Amino acid sequence: MKRVVVVGGGNAGSIVANKLSKKGLDVKVIEPLEYHLYQPGIIDYALGKVDKSEITKQTSEVLSTWIKNKVTKVDLENHTVNLANGEKMEYEYLVISAGVKSSHPQGFPEWHSLEGAEEIKRQIDNFEGKRIVIGSYGIIKCPAAPFELSFMLKERFPKAEITLLNPVVSPPPIQKPMAEILGKRSHENGINVIRGFKISEVRKDEKTIFSENGDKVEYDLAFIDGQIKASEEFKDLTDNSGLIPVDKNSMKVKDLDNVFAIGDITNIISPPKTGAIAHFEANFVVKSILSDIYGSGKTRFNGDAACAVYTGNGLGSFIYMNYEKSFALGPNKFFANLKTKFGNMYWRTIRGELL
Missing domain, CATH: 3.50.50.60 (FAD/NAD(P)-binding domain)
Incomplete structure (x- = not known):
């Protein structure tokens, strides 16, 4: 054997x-x-839509x-x-x-662990300010994740000023269909996306984030995804x-x-x-x-990958990508529901019972 x-x-x-x-x-x-x-x-x-269990x-x-x-x-x-x-x-x-x-830049909670999720949830539940900043360093897991978090925070805090700091000036060609939908939905949701903002320093005492070019953004609440290795x-x-x-x-x-x-x-x-x-x-x-x-x-x-992502206000999009091509569908309510319902299907897939 x-x-x-x-x-x-x-x-x-x-x-x-x-x-x-x-x-x-x-x-x-x-x-x-x-x-x-x-x-x-x-x-x-983190947004209180599902229980930890x-x-x-x-x-x-x-x-x-x-x-x-x-x-x-x-x-x-x-x-x-x-x-x-x-x-x-x-x-x-x-x-x-x-x-x-994943690194823990400047003490921000880590995005991809249970402990990090609990801290993100705690900070969201206690938030009373106005300015929210979402960002990342270098290579992260999924470039759609900061957008999803921004969309859902805007739903939770509709009067908040949300800024998304994206270190990439222009997405690679294979990701453009996804980037176009996420960019369009960011505009429609009133989220300010700053591309090419490579974080160089965070002054937590001043609640200010600086870019390598000297630009700065102030915040009341910030979540920064760390680089992975x-x-x-x-x-x-x-x-x-x-x-x-x-x-x-x-x-x-x-x-x-x-x-x-x-x-x-x-x-x-x-x-x-x-x-x-x-x-x-x-x-x-x-x-x-x-x-x-x-x-x-x-x-x-051939690099097959397909998933649904939240795009705000109860809508979602479907993204397909492989090494050679990609497309994006939506946004609509169906794909938002698909993303939500896949959480239940997930446990069957990893047991090898489905897909």
Whole structure:
């Protein structure tokens, strides 16, 4: 029986582990956390639209097999991973889906953890000011997330002055359909988007954010998404971006036929790092491993990603993207409802029961 070691039990890792386990493979998942977080639901939770129980479940509820531990090193030469308890685990196939860590710029709450979500919710619930600023540093997970948060904060605080600081002057061509809808909806919602604003300094005592060009924006409440990179234990595998380089059509690391990286930890930034592309990457790697074992031929991953995003005032849009093309639909109420309802479907997808 072939052994597959999956490092990380998040969205992508859970799909790989559960689907390969159902095929009779010996799957070992290394995951240090006792709970699984539905990250796209963080915004809904922070704005009080869902309960915490709707975006979290015990890891044991979503994984068919699970080892509570932490990987400290990946040894590609010897086909092993080192664990925090001193053990070494051999693999025949390795899938690295450990996610990323996000910096906490200037003490702002982290956007992609349960602890960060709770702090964001606390600050929103206690907000009594007027000026809200949303921004980000460098590479973040999903470029639509700051827009979504801005739209939902405008719904919550219609009289607030909301400014979105975007470090990118112009989106890459593949993202233009998405950017056009988000930009149009920002204008319609009265949100001021400042493109090319690269944050250089935050003076929290003055509640002022400065750009590299010397521009400044004042705030009463601000949420700044931190730049992402792989955790220290993967430093031997990362490139200058701090992420693991992969062949985008095979998801393989260093051209090794038995080592894959998927999800946020890869150096693929277009399509953006969403749960949708992680899901499709996971499905592709499942097929690749099974094809390699049973000799059914090689396939190529084309970067498929599709998701619904909130665009304010009860509306939503649908975004599809791959390596070559993209389109955006909406906005309308149907896609907003689709985004909301997918939270319930999510738990079935990561168990390998759906999609």
